Amino acid sequence: MNEVQTVVVGAGVIGIAVARKLARQGHEVLILEAEQRIAQHTSSRNSQVIHAGIYYEPGSWRAKLCVKGKKMLYDYCVDRHVPFENTQKLIVAIEENHLRKIPLLIKNAKANGVNDLTQISAAEAIAFEPALACKGAVLSPSTGIIDAPAFISSLLGEAEAEGVFVALGSPLERVVFLDSGFELSCGDAHGTVLKCKNFINAAGLGAWNVARSIEGFPFIKIPQQHFAKGSWFSMTGPAPFERLIYPVPDDESLGVHYTCDLGGGFRFGPNLQYIDPPRVDYSMDADQANDFEHSVRRWW
Ligand SMILES: Cc1cc2nc3c(=O)[nH]c(=O)nc-3n(C[C@H](O)[C@H](O)[C@H](O)COP(=O)(O)OP(=O)(O)OC[C@H]3O[C@@H](n4cnc5c(N)ncnc54)[C@H](O)[C@@H]3O)c2cc1C
Known part of the structure; x- marks a missing residue:
């Protein structure tokens, strides 16, 4: 039976970053990837935004890692010539009552160590972005934004x-x-079985199934799955804004927002739609276009 020191399951951005780090620490690492190409799922279907760390609960890992990761990401892009742009972002109050949420956002961001937010008036916002409609x-x-595939x-x-090997078409x-350690069975063409000492589950949306496939692992310790999906609509023509534009968020999501990419394209989304059963x-439901237009026209 083949043996390897460390197996990472999933060649999305997380699995690849973890494998790279472990290999640099001297591990012999194999990545098992179910698809025939790397990063075919969430890592290539996102907004490509380098988030500031404004919204997350202070003290949470998400808040700490987002703020620390932002600096690391900008530094990495400069060092390795990965395309990025520090576009900035405006969070806009569409109605008067949204203005009340702005000091709370600024306070939350400060608690996360993000001290550079400023509240601006509607006139100042429109001076930055003439196509904008808002109350503040x-x-x-x-x-900012990053070229995620290049990253x-x-x-x-x-x-x-560093010696990491990626086995494509190898679903665990x-x-x-x-x-x-562990014995792993793959559903690849050869029915490969291998042994490893360390096993890391970085399977993204497949992480729950991977956890379920560990014989004897207590089911109670596996969190419930809640799948939600987001869709975007892109547009052609000149980009209407220079900065990213987000509405003041509601309790569930960041709201349909405007993001641009480094190729000059732009799009609106994502929305939030729960998928049950997971x-x-x-x-893509093209009939959602009217709802998107209605949502976006509140601030554009
Ligand atoms: C709508 C949306 C917008 C987002 N926008 C942003 C953003 O602007 N900025 C930001 O920082 N983050 C954003 N994110 C979050 C970010 O995209 C994810 O956190 C990140 O891509 C997760 O990467 P991952 O490697 O964990 O998962 P994935 O990219 O899904 O990778 C998991 C990999 O595991 C493989 N796999 C699954 N099961 C198995 C198996 N049994 N055996 C072998 N391989 C398996 C899959 O094929 C896949 O390649 C967004 C997310 C969403 C959903």
């Missing part, structure tokens, strides 16, 4: 240079605890 706004100077390629190149199907569903 918050300027986030440290928000992931860079991480992968560095991981491979079963994990058995051994005295000295399943990966990338289908």
Whole structure:
């Protein structure tokens, strides 16, 4: 039976970053990836925004890692020539009563160590972005965008240079605890079975199934799955804004927002739609266009 020191399941941005870090610490690392190419799921279906760390609960890991990660990400992009732009972002109050939420956002951001937000008037916001309609706004100077595929390629190149090997088309199907590690069975063409000492589950939307496939692992310790999906609509024509534009968030989501990419394209979204029973569903309902337009026209 093949043996490897450390197996990472999933070649999304997280699995690749973890593999790179472990390889740099001297681990022999194999990544098992179910698809025929890396990063085919959430890592290539997101807004590509470098978030400032405004909204997360102070003291939470999300808040700490977002703020620390933002600086690391900007530094990494400069060092490795990964395309990025510090676009900034405006969070806009569409109605008078949204203005009340702005000091709370600024307070939350400060508690997370994000001290550069400023509240600005409607006139100041419109001076920045003439196509905007709002009652006031918050300027986030440290928000930006990144070329996510270039970032992931860079991480992968560095991981491979440290000896990481990615086995594509290798879905992990079963994990058995051994005295000295794990036995992993793959659903690849050869029905590969291998042993490892360390096993890391970075399977994204597949993480729950991977956890379930560990024989004897207590089901009670696996959090329930709640799948939600977001859709975007892109537009052609000249970009209407220079900065990213987000409405003041509601309790559930950041709201349909405006993001641009480094190729000059722009889009609106994502919305939030819960999928029950949980399943990966990338289908797009074009009938949502009217709702998107209604949502966006409140501030554009
Ligand atoms: C709508 C949306 C917008 C977002 N926007 C942003 C943003 O602007 N900025 C930001 O920082 N973050 C954003 N995110 C979050 C970010 O995209 C994710 O946190 C990140 O991509 C997660 O990466 P991952 O590697 O954990 O998962 P994934 O990219 O899903 O990778 C998991 C990998 O595991 C593989 N896999 C699954 N099961 C198995 C198995 N059994 N065996 C082997 N391989 C398996 C999959 O094929 C996949 O390649 C957004 C997320 C969403 C949903």
